[in-house]
Amino acid sequence: MKDKTVLEMYLEDMKAIKEIDEKELNELTAALLCGDESAGNRLIEGHMMYAAKLIKPFIGCGEEMSDLISESHLALTMAVMEYSHGDLKSQIKSRVEKRLNEIADEEKSKKDASNRLADRINELMDVSSALASDIGKEATVEELSERLQISKDEVEELLKISLNAINLEKN
Numbered sequence: 001m002k003d004k005t006v007l008e009m010y011l012e013d014m015k016a017i018k019e020i021d022e023k024e025l026n027e028l029t030a031a032l033l034c035g036d037e038s039a040g041n042r043l044i045e046g047h048m049m050y051a052a053k054l055i056k057p058f059i060g061c062g063e064e065m066s067d068l069i070s071e072s073h074l075a076l077t078m079a080v081m082e083y084s085h086g087d088l089k090s091q092i093k094s095r096v097e098k099r100l101n102e103i104a105d106e107e108k109s110k111k112d113a114s115n116r117l118a119d120r121i122n123e124l125m126d127v128s129s130a131l132a133s134d135i136g137k138e139a140t141v142e143e144l145s146e147r148l149q150i151s152k153d154e155v156e157e158l159l160k161i162s163l164n165a166i167n168l169e170k171n
Contacts, residue, residue, distance in 0.1 A: 006065040011052055020046035029088055032080070043080045043088070044073075050089070051076040051096050058100045062107035068100065075099040121162045124148065124155065 020028065020043070028046075031039035051072040058068055079095040080088070127147050131139035141159075145152045 007052070007055060007059065007069075010065075010069060011049065014049040014052060017045055017048060019049070025088070029083065032083060040080050043083075044077055047076055047080070047089070047092055048073065051092060054093060054096045055100065058104055061100075061104040062111060063103050068103070071099050071103055072096045117161070121158050121165075124158045125162065 024046075025043075028039045028043050032043060052069060055065075055068045055072055059065070061068075063071075075096040075098070076092055079092040083091065124144065128139050128144060131143055131147060135143075139147075141152050141155050144155045148155065
């Protein structure tokens with residue numbers, strides 16, 4: 001729940017920033033389209049709370065809250081800077097949610113890859129133990145390769161990874 005607290009504190013800080021009403025929004029978007037940088041800055045500032053609130057569904061996706069906040073602000077900035085017409089708020093929402101979904105997908109892919117690697121190492125250890133029991137000695141890389149139907153290089157790499165993990169646990 002640490003992430004939720006960080007977000008709540010951040011949102012509390014954002015309350016100090018004046019929200020943009022419809023009239024100001026229209027004036028600022030018109031000024032932005034005419035190249036007024038300060039209008040863009042105010043649009044970004046005025047939508048920071050909105051962008052931060054879009055983070056809530058992504059809490060717990062595996063990414064640090066500060067990173068989610070940073071990414072939402074980056075997406076907000078890009079949406080404002082690339083604005084050319086239409087509903088700015090919906091463009092901000094789309095851009096922020098797209099980026100946060102990309103981050104969540106990246107984290108899920110990393111976790112899935114890590115789980116697959118752990119499964120491969122566990123399988124290697126199980127086969128190694130079974131072969132040691134069957135033949136009465138530690139299995140060679142060649143025997144493990146043959147039993148698992150993977151290359152010797154892959155067996156060696158999995159063994160290195162498992163040894164590194166064991167060494168890390170000892171330290």
